[in-house]
Amino acid sequence: GAGVSQSPSNKVTEKGKDVELRCDPISGHTALYWYRQSLGQGLEFLIYFQGNSAPDKSGLPSDRFSAERTGGSVSTLTIQRTQQEDSAVYLCASSLDGGGNTIYFGEGSWLTVV
């Protein structure tokens, strides 16, 4: 597509429920990133994909967080047993090959855990 597309744009969920966030990167971009931005905070790196593999999962905050990418395109970030501290904007980004090219962000998925 023309830009990075994320869904849902807004999600309110009850504490303890699982959520799935979807990212559709720019067509042809092999590198895909997930970042998290809490209110008033900077962007926190979560995970990076090159193609379908994730060489760096170091930013995932706990084992409740997981992500996958299929077909070298769409990625899903899953948060299990959500906690209130998971409330944040989850931003997906993509770049041509991850080798130094500019990263382009989607609009984000705003997650609120109540």
Next chain:
Amino acid sequence: GQNIDQPTEMTATEGAIVQINCTYQTSGFNGLFWYQQHAGEAPTFLSYNVLDGLEEKGRFSSFLSRSKGYSYLLLKELQMKDSASYLCAVREGDDYKLSFGAGTTVTVRA
């Protein structure tokens, strides 16, 4: 990892100039990016510096000094639409990911 510091907030008048400073500490610098983020929107790319000096792009300029671990973003002829958060981000070594500062919120007043 990197320590990236930038001021939290800045206020300026429409038509004026504002300079947003960013300092960083990294063991293998490999590029610095500036992004603009309006409230509720995605960050958008503004500039990229990897060599020392000034990069000019219209009303926006970005400067880098690698020896000082320092960059600034200069916004000239400020417009109301420039009110936004400005994020400084650094790439380290061959790392593919960017590490971001907390952002500087710029408010432009009439």
